[in-house]
Amino acid sequence: MKIRENVPISELTTMRLGGAARYVLEIEKEEDIPDAYNFAKEKNLPVFVLGGGANTIGHDEGFDGVIITNKMLGIALVGDKLTAQGGEVWDDVVAFTTERNLTGIEALSKIPGSAGAAPVQNIGAYGQDVSDTFVSARVYDTKDGEFKTLEKDDFKFSYRKSILNTEEKGRYFVISVTLELHVGKMNRPFYNSIERYIEKTGATDFSPAGIRKIVSEIRADKLPDPAVHASSGSFFKNVYLNEEEAKAAEEKGYPVYHGHDGLKINSGWLIEQAGFSGKTLHGMYVNPKAALVLINESAKSYEDLACARAEIIEKVFRDFGYRLEQEPVEIL
Ligand SMILES: Cc1cc2nc3c(=O)[nH]c(=O)nc-3n(C[C@H](O)[C@H](O)[C@H](O)COP(=O)(O)OP(=O)(O)OC[C@H]3O[C@@H](n4cnc5c(N)ncnc54)[C@H](O)[C@@H]3O)c2cc1C
Numbered sequence: 001m002k003i004r005e006n007v008p009i010s011e012l013t014t015m016r017l018g019g020a021a022r023y024v025l026e027i028e029k030e031e032d033i034p035d036a037y038n039f040a041k042e043k044n045l046p047v048f049v050l051g052g053g054a055n056t057i058g059h060d061e062g063f064d065g066v067i068i069t070n071k072m073l074g075i076a077l078v079g080d081k082l083t084a085q086g087g088e089v090w091d092d093v094v095a096f097t098t099e100r101n102l103t104g105i106e107a108l109s110k111i112p113g114s115a116g117a118a119p120v121q122n123i124g125a126y127g128q129d130v131s132d133t134f135v136s137a138r139v140y141d142t143k144d145g146e147f148k149t150l151e152k153d154d155f156k157f158s159y160r161k162s163i164l165n166t167e168e169k170g171r172y173f174v175i176s177v178t179l180e181l182h183v184g185k186m187n188r189p190f191y192n193s194i195e196r197y198i199e200k201t202g203a204t205d206f207s208p209a210g211i212r213k214i215v216s217e218i219r220a221d222k223l224p225d226p227a228v229h230a231s232s233g234s235f236f237k238n239v240y241l242n243e244e245e246a247k248a249a250e251e252k253g254y255p256v257y258h259g260h261d262g263l264k265i266n267s268g269w270l271i272e273q274a275g276f277s278g279k280t281l282h283g284m285y286v287n288p289k290a291a292l293v294l295i296n297e298s299a300k301s302y303e304d305l306a307c308a309r310a311e312i313i314e315k316v317f318r319d320f321g322y323r324l325e326q327e328p329v330e331i332l
Helices: 032-042 090-099 192-201 208-222 243-251 267-273 302-320
Strands: 002-008 020-027 047-050 063-070 075-078 081-085 134-141 146-151 172-180 230-234 239-241 257-259 262-265 284-286 293-296
Touching (some): 032 047, 032 063, 032 134, 063 172, 090 208, 262 267, 284 302
Parallel strands (some): 020 063, 047 063
Antiparallel strands (some): 002 020, 075 081, 081 172, 134 172, 230 293, 239 262, 257 262
């Protein structure tokens, strides 16, 4: 296990904000995990588990605690079951599958971050969620210090949610994830923006590798590359509505999307209509191509981000009556 001290959280997270974490422990093998939690216990310090930091934001005062990060690597395919160690880069896992003509996660191409974090908020994009192919995860349970296998149903997956970011937040360290994939293709009609891309470009390759290429191109055009622009991707969750709320929204002329996962209004649309698209607030640039993405152009502190967030939430609430919820988690 590698131990580092006083590591700036701004260097560990894609939003690039936050002061120093007192310790960062890198897990290289399973036996390191109990040692890492004991290290924190002995020092009476809180623990935060971090992957690639693509959905996590640091505070200005840093973290007087222990960040534990999964650096275990390896991808194994046995029959139609793929097991990826949690330290693998998620997009490398997707590439591994599309190179083998396996369908199931090709639309999740280019989502930044680690495989271990994929089930935490049930990552999703372009009509696929990781829960669609999820079988199980090997975890370390901090409650009783045991290594366990959690099955898909244990996770209680829904939109950007699982037990790992709700009722059992902080309890499990994800060691590896197992997915079930098969040789084949996604069925049409594809997600709206994929269909629009096909119409525009005349693309005809809908194999897993073909969809990966299409999704990669759509994302490259719309979303910031974390290597270049600091962001956490979607900063706000979309607004999910029940039938009654959706009817009321449609009567007001709001675009309600009837997706496979429910009725929703794209938060990007609300932010755009509220007049923020392309504007910079306290150093945070509202991406004009996807307004729910905030890019840290020149914000100097978490406080700047908090001011920009408050302005957007308040105006959207005033204009539409929906209170936007933040997607990224914070290291506290
Ligand atoms: C440009 C950009 C685009 C994005 N696009 C999408 C998108 O299309 N769809 C989408 O769903 N998300 C998207 N995201 C968000 C992000 O990529 C995902 O949430 C991803 O799963 C984060 O992975 P990570 O390893 O960086 O997690 P981190 O940010 O490090 O951690 C996220 C959460 O997972 C927990 N965690 C991490 N690793 C483990 C582990 N091994 N065991 C237990 N808990 C763990 C952390 O404690 C934290 O609560 C985007 C982000 C960016 C920057």
